[in-house]
Amino acid sequence: xxxxCKESKHLLDFGKDKSQKDGLNKFCKTxxxxxxxxxxxxxxxxxxxxxxxxxxxxxxxYNNKYKEEYRKDYKNKxxxxxxxxxxxxxxxxxxxxxxxxxxxxxINANLKGFEExxxxxxxxxxxxxxxxxxxxLINKNICGLHVxxxxxxxxxxxxxxxxxxxxxxxxxxxxxx
Numbered sequence: 187x188x189x190x191c192k193e194s195k196h197l198l199d200f201g202k203d204k205s206q207k208d209g210l211n212k213f214c215k216t217x218x219x220x221x222x223x224x225x226x227x228x229x230x231x232x233x234x235x236x237x238x239x240x241x242x243x244x245x246x247x248y249n250n251k252y253k254e255e256y257r258k259d260y261k262n263k264x265x266x267x268x269x270x271x272x273x274x275x276x277x278x279x280x281x282x283x284x285x286x287x288x289x290x291x292x293i294n295a296n297l298k299g300f301e302e303x304x305x306x307x308x309x310x311x312x313x314x315x316x317x318x319x320x321x322x323l324i325n326k327n328i329c330g331l332h333v334x335x336x337x338x339x340x341x342x343x344x345x346x347x348x349x350x351x352x353x354x355x356x357x358x359x360x361x362x363x
Contacts, residue, residue: 190217282317283308290332295323303334316345325350
């Protein structure tokens with residue numbers, strides 16, 4: 187029986203409440219929804235009135251304090267952002283190598299013992315080029331490994347055009363499929 191509307195209803199009409207002995211709310215779902223709606227709107231109104239009053243009483247202190255903090259935070263964030271950008275630009279190969287390593291570990295496509303050679307390949311990548319897997323790591327027909335002999339330098343345009351496809355001209359270069 188609902189405590190608000192005093193109607194006897196089916197158990198499915200009551201929400202769960204672990205604090206009650208029977209594990210069900212004392213109000214039916216429709217009454218509970220009405221109660222929640224009223225309290226929610228009342229709390230929003232009370233809170234907004236309180237904040238308006240507080241802001242009027244402390245306007246000078248509020249504005250000055252937060253302006254100073256904002257300026258400090260903004261300067262620090264800009265410094266950090268500039269530092270990160272510069273670090274990234276100077277160490278792109280580290281990011282690209284670690285990203286490739288993470289992706290290959292995820293699909294179990296790497297062999298141990300070649301980490302330094304692979305890192306060196308990424309480090310020596312010419313500007314404007316990408317390190318590409320000759321035989322792609324993920325393909326519906328064939329899957330390669332993340333090893334030095336499966337890496338090549340391609341221009342950004344060619345690499346993006348190739349995507350995860352396999353270049354069949356490799357068959358002519360001695361690769362067996």
